[in-house]
Each structure stands twice: as structure tokens, then as C-alpha cells.
Amino acid sequence: MRTRRLLTVTSIVFCALCGVSRGAIAIGNSNVQIGGFISQGYLYSNNNNLPTEDVGGTWDFREAAFNVTDTIGDHLRVGGQVFEQRFGNIGQDKMILDWAIADYNFSSWFGIRAGRVKYPKGLYGEALDLDVVRPFILLPEAVYSPILRDFTASFDGGMIYGSVNALKGSFDYKVFGGNIPISPEKGVADFYNDAGLYAGNGVAALRMDSVKGAQLVWNTPVSGLKFVGSYSYFTNLATDGPFVGYPVVNLHSNIERFSWLTYSTEYSVGDWTFAAEWQRTGGELSVAAPLIGYGFSEPVGWDGWYVAASRRLGDKFQVGAYYGDNQQRRNFNSSNPADYQHDTAVSFRYDLNDHVLFKVEAHSFNGTYETFNTVRITNPHPKTNNTVFAVKTTVSF
Amino acid sequence: MNSHFLRRLGAIAALLSLVSLAGAAPAIIANKGLEKEKIDASTLKAVFLGKKVAWDTGGRAILAVLKSGPVADEFLKGAVDMSSSSFNNYWRRLAMTGGGSAPHVFEKDEDVRKYVSDTPGAIGFVDSASVDASVAVITLAP
Numbered sequence: 001m002r003t004r005r006l007l008t009v010t011s012i013v014f015c016a017l018c019g020v021s022r023g024a025i026a027i028g029n030s031n032v033q034i035g036g037f038i039s040q041g042y043l044y045s046n047n048n049n050l051p052t053e054d055v056g057g058t059w060d061f062r063e064a065a066f067n068v069t070d071t072i073g074d075h076l077r078v079g080g081q082v083f084e085q086r087f088g089n090i091g092q093d094k095m096i097l098d099w100a101i102a103d104y105n106f107s108s109w110f111g112i113r114a115g116r117v118k119y120p121k122g123l124y125g126e127a128l129d130l131d132v133v134r135p136f137i138l139l140p141e142a143v144y145s146p147i148l149r150d151f152t153a154s155f156d157g158g159m160i161y162g163s164v165n166a167l168k169g170s171f172d173y174k175v176f177g178g179n180i181p182i183s184p185e186k187g188v189a190d191f192y193n194d195a196g197l198y199a200g201n202g203v204a205a206l207r208m209d210s211v212k213g214a215q216l217v218w219n220t221p222v223s224g225l226k227f228v229g230s231y232s233y234f235t236n237l238a239t240d241g242p243f244v245g246y247p248v249v250n251l252h253s254n255i256e257r258f259s260w261l262t263y264s265t266e267y268s269v270g271d272w273t274f275a276a277e278w279q280r281t282g283g284e285l286s287v288a289a290p291l292i293g294y295g296f297s298e299p300v301g302w303d304g305w306y307v308a309a310s311r312r313l314g315d316k317f318q319v320g321a322y323y324g325d326n327q328q329r330r331n332f333n334s335s336n337p338a339d340y341q342h343d344t345a346v347s348f349r350y351d352l353n354d355h356v357l358f359k360v361e362a363h364s365f366n367g368t369y370e371t372f373n374t375v376r377i378t379n380p381h382p383k384t385n386n387t388v389f390a391v392k393t394t395v396s397f
Numbered sequence: 398m399n400s401h402f403l404r405r406l407g408a409i410a411a412l413l414s415l416v417s418l419a420g421a422a423p424a425i426i427a428n429k430g431l432e433k434e435k436i437d438a439s440t441l442k443a444v445f446l447g448k449k450v451a452w453d454t455g456g457r458a459i460l461a462v463l464k465s466g467p468v469a470d471e472f473l474k475g476a477v478d479m480s481s482s483s484f485n486n487y488w489r490r491l492a493m494t495g496g497g498s499a500p501h502v503f504e505k506d507e508d509v510r511k512y513v514s515d516t517p518g519a520i521g522f523v524d525s526a527s528v529d530a531s532v533a534v535i536t537l538a539p
Contacts, residue, residue, distance in 0.1 A: 031459070033499060035492055069498055074451035079495055099495040108449040118494045126494045133486045163448045165439060172448075223478050268483060312482065396489075 034397075036066035036081075039131055041392030043088075047383040048371050060086045061392070063129050065098060077103045080116075083129065083153075087146055089376040090187045099154050109162040118154050120174045120215040121230045122262040122277050128153055131394040135310045135320035135349040137361040138390060142304030142324035142343065143262065143279045145370065147187035147377075155180045155211050168221035175214045180234075182206040193374040197251055197287065198241040201375055209236040213260070224268035233259040234283075243289045251289045255300070258283035271312040278305040282329060301329045302369070310347075318349040326369055337384040340367040356395050363388040423472035424525035425535040426510060430456065430517050437538040438476075444520065445477050446487070447497035452518060460500035461512045461521030468506075472522040 041061040049055050062085065069079030080100030085091035099118050105111040118126035124139055128149050131137070138146060157178015164171050182188060184203050193202035213232025220226060237258050243251035264277040282301025289295065303326070310320030327340040334340065347361040365371075368382040425441070427434070434454045436444075443449035444458045451457055463469040465481055473484045491497035503509045506527035513519040514531040528534055 031457070031498060033492065035499075037493075065493070067493065067495075069492070069495075071457060071498055074455065074457045077450070077498060081493070081495065101495045103495070105450045108443040113495070118496075126496070127490050130490060130493055133490050163443070224483075268480075 031071040033069045034067065035069075036064070037129075037131070037394055037396035038062075038064045039392055039394035041137065041390055044389040046387045048365075048368065048386040049088075049377055049379050050365070050371060050386060050388060058088065060088055061390070062086050062093075065129065067099075075105050077101075077105070085129070085149070087149070087187075090147065091150060092185070094185075096150070107162075109164050111161050112158065113161065114158040116154050116156050117159050117176065117178070119152055119180075119211075119232075120159075120176065120213070121152065121232060121260060122279065123228060123264045123266055123275060125152070125230065125262075131359065131392065132357065132396050135318040135347045135359070136308075136322070136345065137347060137359050137392045138345070138363070138388075140277070140304075140306035140308065140322050140324035140343065140345070141341065141370065142306050142326035143277045147190055147370070147372070150186045151180065151182060151188040157211070167218075170219045172217040172219065173214070176232075177210065177212040179208055179210050182208065190372050190374045190377055192239050192241075192253070193376075194372040197244055197253070199244045199247040200242055202241060203239045204241040206237075206239050208234045208238070210234070222267075226266055228262075228264040228266075230262040230264070231260065233257050237283070243292075243294070245294070246289070246292055249289050249291050251287065251294075253285060253287045255283040255285050258301075273310050274308070276305070276307045279303070280329075299330050303327055303329055306343075316351050318351075320347040320349070321345060328369055337367045337369075338382075339369055341369040341371070342366040355397055357393065359390075359392045359394075361390045361392075363390075422525040423468045423475075423522045424528050425472075425476075425520065425522050425537070426513050426528060426532040427520040427535050428513055428517055429531075429533050431520065431535075432533045435538050436520075436535055441476050441535075441537065442478075445473075445500075447491055450497075456518035459516055459519040461509045461516075461519050462500045462502055463506070463509060463522065464502050464504055468522065468524045476522075 039062055042057060042059055043061045044057040045055060047055065065081050065083040067079060067081035069077060071077050081098045082095050083098035084093050084095045086093045097116055099116050101113050101115040101117055103111060103113040120126055122143055124144060127133055128144060155178040157176060159174055159176035161174045184206060189203050189206060192198065211232060211234050215228065215230040218227045235257055236254055238254040240250055240252050243249045260281050262277060262279040266273065266275045280303050282299060284297060285300045286297045287295055306322050306324035308320065308322035310318055312318050322345050324343040332339050344364045345361060347359060350358045365386040366384060368384060371379050371382045373379040431452060434452050440449065445460060449458060469481050473479050473481055477484060479487065488499045492499040501512060503512065506523040509521045509523050510527060510532055513521045
């Protein structure tokens with residue numbers, strides 16, 4: 001709390017002393033820029049734990065980030081950002097390196113970025129934490145599961161990127177490869193723990209060989225309209241841990257290739273912004289405990305989509321709403337609430353000034369797909385319908 | 398009758414001149430070191446969207462923008478086809494995700510002009526009435 005207050009005061013002092021940039025603060029007349037944000041929210045969930053510590057309300061809903069960027073010569077830019085979050089029992093306010101890059105832009109059509117790089121996926125994959133760029137508190141879970149934030153936010157590796165004018169519009173491309181460091185503390189572990197294969201605290205080790213992917217954005221000749229296609233895949237996403245049926249035996253799982261395919265569109269016209277995204281994930285999960293001759297293989301993955309609309313009301317206010325649908329792909333049964341999740345959300349945003357905003361949001365969930373029951377996210381008896389209220393304030397500089 | 402007509406004409410002319418004053422007329426200005434740089438609409442857009450970071454004649458492209466107002470609205474709509482709010486979000490997103498160095502933002506025309514004048518590689522926009530000899534005025538190449 002003291003650290004948070006100190007950071008807030010520091011940001012205000014910087015704002016007063018330095019030249020302000022759009023989305024960052026320039027230090028004097030140099031090219032060094034600093035930026036960041038601090039947010040604190042409150043989440044209330046009436047029936048299910050989604051994914052606070054317990055049914056009810058919690059203040060364990062916050063994020064903070066601080067970044068520094070500098071330019072060297074005409075083409076090179078270096079920078080990095082640290083980030084911490086608390087989302088129920090996920091994150092635990094542990095500071096992590098969110099991104100740290102060296103970027104050499106040869107020309108508008110070709111650049112290279114390397115280091116810890118933000119993971120391009122859909123409209124918001126690189127900007128999962130940026131409250132300032134959207135009216136919503138929680139992005140549609142059908143495409144952006146908050147449990148996966150610490151897993152899909154960035155990767156270690158390299159990217160080539162650029163922009164080419166064509167068809168009276170432009171195409172922005174990104175092609176990337178690397179790997180994502182993962183560990184049992186990360187939210188992704190609960191996807192495995194929820195499957196009930198591991199004993200005790202669940203999966204003990206997670207790793208992957210690589211992530212590779214590409215994204216193409218078509219900025220169409222129609223003002224404000226763009227289409228985005230994103231594809232990426234992990235190779236050998238593997239876990240180990242004590243087998244629930246025989247805890248002294250190690251259970252190993254592996255998904256040789258887990259893919260993410262996302263199609264997105266956004267249309268901004270006047271004060272309105274409309275968006276829609278569809279995502280398919282999937283792979284073949286192989287599970288084995290060779291010592292006791294146990295094993296099986298099955299397809300895993302989900303299909304998710306949403307449509308969203310938001311409208312600015314003057315300089316200070318913004319309202320938004322979306323409807324999202326997420327369902328498992330294997331043996332989907334539309335009459336089984338555990339196989340789907342529908343999410344209807346309504347949001348209201350108020351900008352006090354350029355640096356401080358407030359949001360209020362209500363969700364009505366139907367279905368319990370991805371409503372986990374694990375050590376960290378307990379839902380022993382999930383209910384089909386769940387209402388979530390969220391409020392959040394963010395200070396950015 | 399004639400004097401009445403002239404009075405009405407005078408009133409209309411005064412009104413038109415007020416409307417004209419209220420209308421935004423942005424001028425693109427650049428550091429004098431960029432006078433030889435060939436800048437067309439496509440280049441201008443790439444620079445203001447952070448896609449092109451260096452000038453062909455050398456030096457880093459550094460952006461100076463007005464925070465808000467009709468001149469900013471008019472310029473951004475014409476140059477990058479965005480509203481001020483969209484442009485703001487675009488750059489916040491880039492700066493916070495390692496995608497670019499954000500533009501320098503100023504409240505007044507004079508501050509933009511002074512920054513552009515003092516900073517090699519800088520480009521910005523101001524109301525055309527605020528242009529002076531300390532900066533180069535950019536006419537877009539066809």
C-alpha cells in the first residue's frame with residue numbers, strides 16, 4: 001500500500017516536472033520516456049468463485065506497471081516494463097518482467113524486435129492490461145481468459161514486423177517465435193488442476209518447447225474498419241505432477257501442438273466502436289503414468305466468440321456492452337452447463353482527467369465452462385448462473 | 398433600402414469572418430533540418446503512426462502534437478484518419494506495450510513550434526496563423 005502511494009506521488013511529480021507525451025512522459029527534451037499505471041478494483045461474485053478467493057467480494061483485484069523506453073541513433077529503440085497483478089489468488093502481487101525489448105526499425109515495412117516481446121493475438125492480446133484503451137474492466141473471457149493473462153501476455157524470442165500499403169489501405173504484419181517461461185504459480189496451471197488428474201496442490205512442473213505465430217492486420221480503405229487474423233501455436237506443452245490415483249507416481253502430460261486461431265474485426269465510426277472476435281484453440285492431450293500402465297489421449301480446446309459495442313459520451317464518459325460465448329469442443333453438449341459459458345456485460349467508464357479513470361461493470365454468466373474447482377479457485381458446487389459486479393480505478397502516466 | 402442591404406451584408410460578412418476564425422487550419426511544421434526531406438501523405442501517416450521512425454535524409458523522426466482542440470482534430474483526421482481520442486489510445490497502446498516512442502504533447506501552438514524548432518528531426522502541427530520563420534512549413538509532395 002505504501003509502495004503504491006509512493007508510486008502515485010512519484011507519477012504526479014513526474015507529470016509536473018516533465019514534458020508529457022501521449023501514453024508516456026518524456027524526461028526533459030531527451031528521448032527517454034517513462035510510463036505506467038496503477039489500478040485497484042473490487043470484484044463481487046454472487047454464486048461462483050470467478051476467480052476470487054471465495055464467493056462474495058474481494059479487493060484482491062489490482063495491477064501496476066512501470067516502463068522506460070529510450071532511443072539510440074535513428075532506428076534503434078530499447079525499453080522494458082515491470083508488471084504485477086493480484087487477481088484473486090493469481091499473481092500474488094509478484095513483480096515480473098512484462099516486456100523488455102531492443103527494436104530496430106529499418107523502414108516502415110521491415111523491423112526486428114527481440115527480447116521479451118508482447119504476444120500478438122486478436123485485438124487486445126498485446127494490451128491485456130491497458131484499462132485506458134477500452135471501456136471494459138474484464139475483457140470478454142470467451143477470447144481473453146483472465147486466468148491466462150500471466151501466460152499469454154509475452155514471450156521470450158524475436159519478431160519481425162512491418163506495414164505495407166496495398167488495396168487502398170495497409171497491411172501490418174508480425175511474425176514471431178520463441179518460448180514462454182511457465183511455472184505452477186501461473187494461472188494456466190489451473191486448466192490442468194481443474195481436470196482432476198493431479199493430487200495435492202496440483203501440477204508441479206510446466207514447460208513448453210516453443211511458441212510460433214503470425215498476425216496480419218488489414219486497415220481497410222473504409223475509415224475506422226480493420227480486420228485482424230492471428231495464428232500461433234505452442235509445441236510440446238508439457239506438465240508433470242503427482243498422479244491423483246497414486247500420488248507417489250508421476251503423471252506426465254503433453255500437447256505436441258496447441259494452436260490459437262483468432263479472427264477479429266473492429267469498426268470505429270464517430271463516437272461508436274464495434275468489435276467482434278472468434279477464436280478456436282485446440283490440441284491433442286496425451287497423459288501417461290508409465291509406471292502403473294495408465295494413459296490416455298484426447299482432443300482438448302475451446303471455441304469462443306463475442307460481439308461488443310461502446311460509445312463515447314462527450315470527453316468524460318463511455319458506455320459499453322458485449323455478449324460472449326465460450327464452449328468446449330470435445331463432446332459438446334448444449335444441455336450441459338459445464339460445457340458452455342455465456343457472458344453478458346455492461347460497462348460504464350468515467351475519465352476524471354487524462355490520468356485517472358473509473359469504471360463500473362456488471363456481468364451475467366450462464367453456464368460453468370472454465371469455472372474451475374482447484375486449490376486456488378474453489379467451486380465445489382458451481383451454479384449455472386452467476387452475477388459479477390466490478391469497480392475499478394486506474395491512474396496512468 | 399440600400400443602406401439596410403449594406404448593413405445586412407456587413408453583418409453576414411462579419412459572421413462569415415467569425416466562422417472562418419473558428420475553423421481549424423492546421424499547418425505541418427518541421428525542424429529546419431528537414432527542409433530537403435520529401436514528405437508525402439503516405440510518409441506523413443507512417444511517421445505519425447510510428448511505423449516510420451527515421452527520415453530518408455537521416456535523423457530520427459520525433460513527433461510533436463497538440464493535446465486537443467479543433468486544429469488537432471482537423472490534422473489527425475486528415476493525416477492519420479483518426480479522432481484525437483483514437484490517436485491517443487493508439488499511442489498509449491504502443492508506448493505501453495513496447496511498440497513505439499510516444500509523441501511529445503503540448504498545450505499551445507507556441508510550445509509545439511519552439512520544440513520543433515529546437516529539436517532536430519522533429520515534425521508537428523500548429524494553427525497556420527502560428528507559423529513563423531523558426532520552422533519549416535511542410536507542403537506535402539504529390
